[in-house]
Amino acid sequence: MLYFNNKNLSDLFDDFVSGAKNAYEGALIEADVMENDKAYLVSVNLPGVAKENVSIDFKDGTLSLDVKKEDEKKEENTKYVIRERSNVYGKRSFYLGECQSEGIKAKLENGVLNVVIPKKVETQSEAQSISIE
Amino acid sequence: MMNELTELFDELNTMFNTNVKRNMLADMIETKDEYKILVDVCGIAKENINISYEDKYLTISVNDATKEENKDKYLVHERTTNYAPKKIYIKNDVDFAGAKAKVVDGVLSITLKKIMPKSASIIIE
Numbered sequence: 001m002l003y004f005n006n007k008n009l010s011d012l013f014d015d016f017v018s019g020a021k022n023a024y025e026g027a028l029i030e031a032d033v034m035e036n037d038k039a040y041l042v043s044v045n046l047p048g049v050a051k052e053n054v055s056i057d058f059k060d061g062t063l064s065l066d067v068k069k070e071d072e073k074k075e076e077n078t079k080y081v082i083r084e085r086s087n088v089y090g091k092r093s094f095y096l097g098e099c100q101s102e103g104i105k106a107k108l109e110n111g112v113l114n115v116v117i118p119k120k121v122e123t124q125s126e127a128q129s130i131s132i133e
Numbered sequence: 134m135m136n137e138l139t140e141l142f143d144e145l146n147t148m149f150n151t152n153v154k155r156n157m158l159a160d161m162i163e164t165k166d167e168y169k170i171l172v173d174v175c176g177i178a179k180e181n182i183n184i185s186y187e188d189k190y191l192t193i194s195v196n197d198a199t200k201e202e203n204k205d206k207y208l209v210h211e212r213t214t215n216y217a218p219k220k221i222y223i224k225n226d227v228d229f230a231g232a233k234a235k236v237v238d239g240v241l242s243i244t245l246k247k248i249m250p251k252s253a254s255i256i257i258e
Contacts, residue, residue, distance in 0.1 A: 033209035041205065045175040045212055047239040075164075082161040082221065085173055094209070111175035111239010 029067065029092050040096050042115040046088055051108045053089075056115060058101045063117060064093040154217035157193065161221060168223060168245045175239040177214055182241060186229040193241070194218035 030045040042063060046054065053068040069089040096117060103118040160171040172193055174182060181196040195216045227245040234243045 028211075030211045031209055032207065032212045034205035034207055036205045040208075043176075043212060045173075045239070047173040047175050049238065078162050078164045080160060081163050081168070082159055084158040085160045085171060086158075110178070110236070111173070 029065070029088060029090055031092060031094070033094055033096075037119075039119055040099065040117045042094060042113075042117070044092070044113040044115075045111060046108065046113050047085070047111045049088055049108075049111070054108065054113060056104075056106055058099065058104055058117065061097045061099065062093050062095050063115065064091065065113075066091050154215055155213055157195070157216045157219045159193075159219060159221065161223075166247050166249070168225075168227060168247070170221065170241075170243040170245070172219065172241040172243075173239065174236060174241045176212070177236075177239075179236045179241075182236070184232075184234060184243060186227070186232075189223055189226075191221045191223055191229075191243070191245075192218055193221075193243075 032041075032043045034041040034043075040063075044065060046067060049067060049070070053070060055066045055068075057064050067089045069087060072087070098120045100118040100120055104115065106113065106115045108114075158173045162169045162171075170191065174195065177195055183192075183194045183196075185192045185194075195214065195218075197215045223245065226248040228248055229245065232243060232245050234241065236242075
């Protein structure tokens, strides 16, 4: 306790409170990344998010998701009795390595975005005969 | 020393990764004549959601459907459908029989109409 004077302590609490407020503003986008022999599957929880607000791109082995913030609808004469949910928005990216970017498929269903990214198939080198000139 | 440390961390890992039921996140909005309850239920089919009402408590519970063996390897694992039942206290009496519920884009919404006390005049004997 020698190292904490009062100012430091209150700073510590201020940081904690503002941190908690930020967490309430935009929740972490929860994700699973799975791998099998043929592909990667990325599943992301996007409750109440319309597919128009989601953009996905794949570049240099990294899958990036960008979820736009939706405008809050304000209704009059209503009050929140409980408020735990937060607007899901923000960016997340996953490094997967070399993949077939042409074959990526994405579907948003029941609040879950599933993206399937096929792995690069190593083209088996066919035996080629070389003719002698 | 190293062995003890790894053991400790293994123990900690199992502590955090055991089937801990997670809290469902909900909003409850009150208007003059109804309550609207919103619950995030990403990836849960509506058949697996049960809603009941008893003694002013609304209970929402979810059957965990992710029990099948998955052979894929997880690189990141943050999502779950293993949720604890959610109990919500509702101050006013509500018409549960006439409640409306639906699941849209992974959000369950329940609308409950308040039962208004009927105004009555008292006759003086």
